[in-house]
Amino acid sequence: MRISFSKNIADALLSKIREGEEMTTSEKFNLIIQLSIPSILAQITTVLMFYIDAGMVGSLGAEPAAAIGLVEPATWLFFSLIGAVTMGFSVQAAHFIGAKDFSKARSVMRHGYAFGLCFALCFLLVTVLIAPYLPIWLRGGKDIQHDASTYFLIFSFIIPFHLLEVISASMLKVSGDMRRPSSMAILMCVLDVIFNYFFIFPTHDITLLGLQVTVPGWGAGVAGAAFGSLLAFIAVALPLAYYAIFRSPILAWKLDVERFVWRWQYIWNAVKIGSPMALQYLLMNGAQLVSTMIVAPLGNVSIAAHSFAITAESLCYMPGYGISEAATTLVGQSVGAGRRDLHRSFAWMTIFLGMLVMAFMGVIMYIFAPEMISLLSPVADIQALGTSVLRIEAFAEPFFAAAIVAYSVCVGAGDTLKPSFINLGCMWLVRLTLAYALASEYGLKGVWFAMAVELSFRGIMFLFYLATYSLRQKDESFKTKER
Secondary structure (H helix, E strand, O other), rough: OOOOHHHHHHHHHHHHHOOOOOOOOHHHHHHHHHHHHHHHHHHHHHHHHHHHHHHHHHHHHHHHHHHHHHHHHHHHHHHHHEEEEEEEHHHHHHHHHOOOOHHHHHHHHHHHHHHHHHHHHHHHHHHHHHHHOHHHOOOOHHHHHHHHHHHHHHHHOOOHHHHHHHHHHHHHOOOOOOHHHHHHHHHHHHHEEEHHHHHHHHEEEEEEOEEEEEHHHEOHHHHHHHHHHHHHHHHHHHHHHHHHHHHOOOHHHOOOOOOOOOOOOHHHHHHHHHHHHHHHHHHHHHHHHEEEEEHHHHHHHHHHHHHHHHHHHHHHHHHHHHHHHHHHHHHHHHHHHHOHHHHHHHHHHHHHHHHHHHHHHHHEEEEHHHHHHHHOOOOHHHHHHHHHHHHHHHHHOOOOOOOOHHHHHHOOOOOOHHHHHHHHHHHHHHHHHHHHHHHHHHHHHHHHHHHHHHHHOOOOOOOHHHHHHHHHHHHHHHHHHOO
């Protein structure tokens, strides 16, 4: 089968969903690939950004690496909460676009910007207030508390710009435009690496083409890494929001012919969709913080190895997240268009594709684990421990893919409550319980074994949920509409 990565072909296939036309299996697969590839590339590039950042900071020694690793789960927490807020609006927009009601999709988008920015600014205030105390609460050593607090404080100012970037990107994605958000994500990663290089390291000499060149630098270390990321987010969020608001052929506000009217129903719908996700992210990332508290007493080597291994593993599971974004878009538009046949087929096709890709990536991660960790840290103890835990995790990747993509299928259908309970139950009742029991005897390896068991169990639970409840329930809602 010949696959053409053309925006026009993707638009034509998406229009088939909205127009109620039949689609062949090859057309469905073609569409999944065309929507997934840009997102996968963006996700991988994002991980490479963190990978290179971690390598830059790791070259400074174990303490700076441990400082960032200590508070990194907290930074992922507020990123996740911003994602939950925007998802409540983008899912509604996807349903309206699938129903060809583009004016309502734009109205939902306006509500999303207004509500999201208010939330982001309130959230920023909270993070600024807790920054001095967070490393202490996480049981970090006194030798890393100051750097960890500084990094978290500076990084917090990304929040409003991250909101702009995420809601603009998610709205464009559900409209079928995967390329522009993905390209901007790649640009952000490139800028982050460049900024961090100049901000982290002091002025130094390098040899370039046989010539000695002086490279200016701030030499801010951990703080420089946070400043570099902040500037990269600003540089991408503003132009992406401009395109979504003024230039998008579906979402541009200038296309509206009627006066904008505030509708609290859109806010309420977003809260119904997003609040289970927000609670899930809060408790899931809270569980990550608890996991960090379990790891912290094991020492700086374990903290750094834990953080670096998470970064390295991200290269394996980011393709799954890329495919999951395509799943949300395709299922969301299928639901909005009333296409239950496409809803089910897109669900299972994206899930099995995700499992296949991440199984392959798991093999790669197992084989090249030593090289992946050695790029992040020159410390032999960190390399050895990081390699061991990565190889434990490699076996869980296919079922982790099932959990990632199946959850996004549910989100696209507007079903977020029960899937959130699955994620939370697995994390708190399986992973943390097992990790706490194994950490004292097996150290970091025990924590990662618990993680692998939990991810495998979670994937199986999601497959069972989709097969026996979620898709059938959605089919019943379609039948009700048809009556």
